[in-house]
Structure formats: C-alpha cells, structure tokens
Amino acid sequence: MVGCVIAFGAYMLLVNIPGQAEHTFGPPTPRLSYFQRIYLSQRLTSDQDELTTAHNPFQEEVPFQIEVGETTYSITNHLEQLGLIQNAAALRYYMV
DSSP: OHHHHHHHHHHIIIIIHHHHHHHHHOOOOTTSOHHHHHHHHHHHHHTHHHHHSOSOTTOOOOOOOOOTTOOHHHHHHHHHHTTSOSOHHHHHHHHO
16 A cells, blocks of 8 residues: 555656646756756646736736846846735746
C-alpha cells in the first residue's frame, strides 16, 4: 500500500504537474534543467488562480511606467503595490 502511495506521488510530481503547467502556461524554456522544470511547474500550478484570474476586473485604468534599467523584482513589486496583480513572486516564477 505504501508503495502505491509513493508511486502515485512520484507520478504526480514528475509527470502530471509539469504536464498541467505546460498545458496552462505553455512549454518551458529548454534552458531549464529537469529539476528546475519540476520545481517551477509545481510553483506555477499552485499559483495558477493568482496568475490566470484578474485581481480586480472592475478597477479603473491605472497608469504604469517601467523605467530603463528597472529590475524584474522592482517592476513586479510595484505592480502588486498598485493592486494590479495579486502576487509578485508568482509573476516572477512565471517569467522565468
């Protein structure tokens, strides 16, 4: 019985979760290692609702400007502070 649970967990982690992430978000870059792909697939699927659902669909248009040389970390945090996205870290994982 324990072996079945371990096998099922391994299947979910190694096959199902990466496949689900690829179906929802598109194929990963070939530059990712196997372990990076597994890790990022898990992160994306756990943050899927935050990444695919409008944070505030009734919010009025908000001006947003990206400065030359501004880092991804700074941009995503600013978007979150303005209430334009729900989770800056989730967006950074998606952008990998």
